[in-house]
Amino acid sequence: MTESALPTVICTVDVVLLTLQQGALQVALLRRERAPFAGALALPGGYIHAQEDADAQASAARVLRDKAGLQSPYLEQLATFSGPVRDPRGWSLAVAYCALVPPEVLAQAPLTLVPVAELPALPFDHRAMVDAAVARVRSKSQYSSMPVHLCAEPFTLPQLQAVYEAVLGEPVNKVSFRRKMDELAMLEPVPGALQGGGAHRPAQLYRVRPAYRRNLSLSARGL
Amino acid sequence: MTESALPTVICTVDVVLLTLQQGALQVALLRRERAPFAGALALPGGYIHAQEDADAQASAARVLRDKAGLQSPYLEQLATFSGPVRDPRGWSLAVAYCALVPPEVLAQAPLTLVPVAELPALPFDHRAMVDAAVARVRSKSQYSSMPVHLCAEPFTLPQLQAVYEAVLGEPVNKVSFRRKMDELAMLEPVPGALQGGGAHRPAQLYRVRPAYRRNLSLSARGL
Structure with a gap:
């Protein structure tokens, strides 16, 4: 068969935009126009x-950028979903991406946040995309810097540990968490920036090293 | 923009077909007609x-099936490659898959096996696809049943261990390998089937349980 005789495939992208709010992973949804x-x-x-x-x-x-006003958040290809029935317009192919953002950057966006544990019915195969993204983030959080993209900079190590715990859904040992952060080598202290005081010793504030803003740092062993 | 006004995207699939021969991962290439x-x-x-x-x-x-005569080998989606320059015919999108087969099933196929460490120049972005597949197989072999699909059934545990070692590129401890195989629970003994004898005790022959012929068994920790 020649190329011109092939029926057209509808080519789209979909983004599972995840953030963390009230200690739970949330997915950002948009009302279809x-x-x-x-x-x-x-x-x-x-x-x-x-x-x-x-x-x-x-x-x-x-x-x-166009639909949520977001500039270059962390974005990773998830998987491609395809077939004749997933879109009523015809045989379609959607490359699904997973984006991670701190909740602060979504304050002005026209998005509806829904906890991933309480998803409403979604059109197309968007439910399968969300499930794949959540599984990916949970799995990669065991041995990578992925959750750092859910945390607004600068942050303290206890704040980042709370983000890891929210994503993994279980407490993380403080000593092994700090060892893992050293091993991943993705953080740098913000010079002279300390948080707090009050009854506690002020905590150092950190940010992600430039090399890891678009790429993950991986470790051989899980948390 | 309406759908009909959008320029066509060329939609293809490519398969990184990997096997193991002479103790090395090999990719199967086909001469383009x-x-x-x-x-x-x-x-x-x-x-x-x-x-x-x-x-x-x-x-x-x-x-x-059509180009290599292969019936349903283990096949996993790898990633989607796209853009205006990867194919001289125009803006194209290729969903890349990784297939794993034992060398025996390729004996009659019109394919050229090349060690992944000695790849010739390849057209399109096929080199990047091979690199992604090899990285995926090496990484997943640490904590899954993936290498079993490179091994012709039935096999002994020492034969399967040699396959894991060839993929990982390093020796594997026999005790932890056997513990890992128990944990993955993907194998079943072939009733009454033993190999060898000679100077050694005959070895039990194994095969993959039906539930794991299309899906991987995963473990939480690496080998």
Whole structure:
């Protein structure tokens, strides 16, 4: 069969945008303006624009910028979902991405945050995408710097440990957490920045080293 | 922009078909019959056929069946590669898959096996796909049943251990290997089947339990 005789595949991207609020992972949903499923809450997504996008990752970044006002958050390709029935418009393929942001940057965005444990019915196969993203984040949090992208900078080590604990859904030993952070070598102290005081000793504030703002730091063993 | 005004995206699948021969991971390449890059060795791949494929995974299985005569080997989605320059025909998107097979099943296939450590120049971004597949297999071999798909059934535990060692590129402790196999619970003894004898005690032969022929068994800790 020649290329021109092949039926068109609808090519889109969808983004599972996760954040942490009230100690729980939340997914950001957007009310759909157009058919199909107009009016329904769904993942932010859109067509790949071959005339302007450098790749599907750039399509996902553009969708986040245009629909949620977000500039270059941490963004990782999750998986591609495809087939004849997932979209009523026809045979379609969606490259799904996972984005992680601190809740502070979503304050002005026109998004609805929903705890991943209390998802409403979602159109397309968006539920499967959310499930895949949550599984990925939980699994990678065991042995990488991934959760740091859920934490607004600068932060103290106890604040970051609380983020890891919220993602993993269980307490983390303080000593092994600090050893893991040393091993990942992704943090740097903010010079001269201390938090607090009060009854406690002031705590050093940290930020992510530039090399790890777009990439993960991995360790061989889990927390 | 309306859907019909969007430039077409060329949608393909490519398969990184890996096997183990002479103690080294090898990738199976196929000589391309058509332009672009006619005559070059490349990964087996082809267009998504929206009129017949149930999803991109089915496209990859069809490509392996039609071009290499392989029936349903272990097949896992790797990542999607996309952009305006990776294919001279235009903006394209390739869903890359990783397939693992024992060398025995490739004996009749019109494929060229090349050690992954000695790759020739490959067209498109096939080199990046091979690199991603090898990294995935090495990483997953630490904590999953993945290498079992490189081993022809039935096999003895020492034979399977040699497969793990070849993939990981380092010796594995026999006691922790056997503990890991128990934990993964993916093997079953073939009733009454023993190998050898000679100077040694005959060894039990094993096969993969049906539930793990298409899915991996995972463990929380690495080997």
